[in-house]
Amino acid sequence: MRPFRYHRPADVAEAVAVLADEPQAAYLAGGTNLVDLMKLGVQRPDLLVDVNRLPLDAVEELPGGGLRIGATVRNSDLAAHPAVRRDYPVLARALLAAASGQLRNLATTGGNLLQRTRCVYFQDTGKACNKREPGSGCAARHGQNRDLAVLDWSDLCVATHPSDLAVALAALDAVVEVHEPAGPRDVPLAALHRSPGEHPERETTLARGALITAVRLPHLPAARRSAYLKVRDRASFAFAVGSVAAVLDLDGDVVRDVRLAYGAVAHRPWRAYRAEEELRGRAFSPQLAARAADAELAEARPLRHNGFKVPLTRAITVRALTELAERTPAP
Amino acid sequence: MTTDERHSSRVAFDVNGGRRELTLDNRTTLLDALRERLGLIGAKKGCDHGQCGSCTVLLDGRRVKSCLVFAVTLDGRSVVSVEGLGGPDELSPLQAAFVAHDAFQCGYCTPGQLCSARGMLDEVTRGWPSAVTDDLTAPAELTDAEIRERMAGNLCRCAAYPHIVAAIQETAATR
Structure with a gap:
């Protein structure tokens, strides 16, 4: 693993400012995907900005209905939250169907949305992958592609998004709150992730250095x-x-x-x-x-x-x- | 600052009730810190990728895979490994139940199974549902199917699963 520096920012603004200045830095939240990818050599950040202690771990019931879920709320806590179990069972079920108890205790709401594909060719630095290394080719397209995409893939990439949580949030018309170097903005969940097209290395519509701070669920009695x-x-x-x-x-x-x-x-x-x-x-x-x-x-x-x-x-x-x-x- | 200093950190955290202070390369996982720096070799390195569960410990009382946690993140936090559950002369009820039910063969996964079961039973006490809980809004009943689902993050290549389930079931019944 590449050596890295470690920083614990005081607040969201500082976290975003540090990322803006450090092209090879990455945010660390639950780490269940990033730490593994660092061990595999797929991700090689030289600085980790640890957002785990930022005050982003609350679930709030909004006046008029709906929920605001902090970005570092753990998957296990979210699945167990009474309002989620009562009002959004699809969300609780998606969380509980994912990973294992130990991983859900670490994995966060924001990190889950930004996790990387489990395409085995992406995870193997010995294989060609346009997502990991633009221009290197796609070993998956004509390789073992049983687990990969059937919709909206491109000649450059046939990877799938692995999240269960994101699927539930897409159905619920969730809105993602992000802080970008230019300031905060709201991104509908459905507009957060990109199609692979010509640039499979660009997975989201977020600016470089953006930090997800919360996910809002609309009031949806149905x-x-x-x-x-x-x-x-x-x-x-x-x-x-x-x-x-x-x-x-x-x-x-x-x-x-x-x-x-x-x-x-x-x-x-x-x-x-x-x-x-x-x-x-x-x-x-x-x-x-x-x-x-x-x-x-x-x-x-x-x-x-x-x-x-x-x-x-x-x-x-x-x-x-x-x-x-x-x-x-x-x- | 030298390159090495930039890539290392001083970390102080509790391990099994005692405060430990270490200077660690930032790349050191909690698992490696426990095993290589603190001599606590109960937690095992199976896959080192978060899939097998043999490295499971309790972090602030919650079960986690220690191979996926950088120790540098743990300043001020509290870790319990299998050594903290109970020793050979003072087994915890869960450990005693594993012995009584012959819930292991080679024993490699056992420290992880024990820490995971400890954390899992606390999750049940807190009323957390699982993927096999029928009614999300009712308290879960700890059936064998519930135990199997909740322990899915711990593999046992000897396949001692029926005895592991029995040991956990007995511990839950006598709590």
Whole structure:
């Protein structure tokens, strides 16, 4: 591992200012991904700016509904928070389906959103990877690509975003509060991550040195009936091979509102707007859910080993929505 | 400042109830600090990538993987490793239950299993749900399925899992 300097900033402004002056510095939060990538030689910061002791660890219930989640709130604390369990079960379920107890005790809200792909070619410095080293090529595109993208990939990169939390937040229309060198701003979760395109090394729309300080959830009563369905290769402690976050609001049997997002299919959490359009205003049935998923997945371009992700994502869409519909009491 | 000084730090933290002060290369993980600098070799280095759980310790009372924590971040904090749970002459109830139930074979993962189980039982006491808890708003009942899910971060290559579950179950029942 490359030697690095260590700094504990006094406040957010100082943290952002230090990063702005240090091109090879990185923020350290929970470290569950960054420390590992430093051991692997994938990330080689020469300065770590430790944000763990900044006062960003509160969950506040907002007047008028909604929640403000500090960036260093640990995944385990967020999953256990009474308001999350009561009002946003999709969020609690996504958190609990991820990683292990020990990792959730370290991993933070902000860090989870900025974690790196688990594409094995990205994690192996002996392999070509345009994300790790722009211009070096992509060993995954024609390699073992079972776990990689089916939607929105480019010739330069077929990586997926690994977060479960981000998928739930995409469905909930969360807003990310960031501090950039130019000042604070709000970024909708759906606009936080980029498609790989010509620049897979640029993963977010944030300015260099930006620090996530909080995530806001809007007041969304419908989210009390929400679900996160994750399929993985073993029962626990594994990344998704497919996942869906779903919020369903029925008026009788008519879909009044619906939010859907997919994980493990693209370079970013995939909000399924097209599927939502198919569902909204129509009488719910499993067949309608299947048609909606088909509409969303029509543009899928599976790679050699991951064609199964398309029917899998379709199947979990139908299952998640049908289970929610059955749970929704008649008005 | 020399290059080495720029890349090292003075750190003071509690380990098993005693204050320890070390000058460490910033790259030193908590696991390596415990094993290589403090002679506490209970926590084991299995994968060194946060996947196997054999390095699990308690940090401010919460279970974490010590291979993924840089020790330089720990100034003023408190660590308990398996040595702090109880020794050969004064086993904690959890350790005694592991012995009684034959909850290990080679024993390499055991210190991590013990620290993880200790932290996990406290999480249950605090009412934290898990991925297999049916009702997120009700207190979790510690079924075998709950124990298995909550202990998923600790691998045992000898596959002593049924006995580990039994040992934890007995400890929970007598708390």
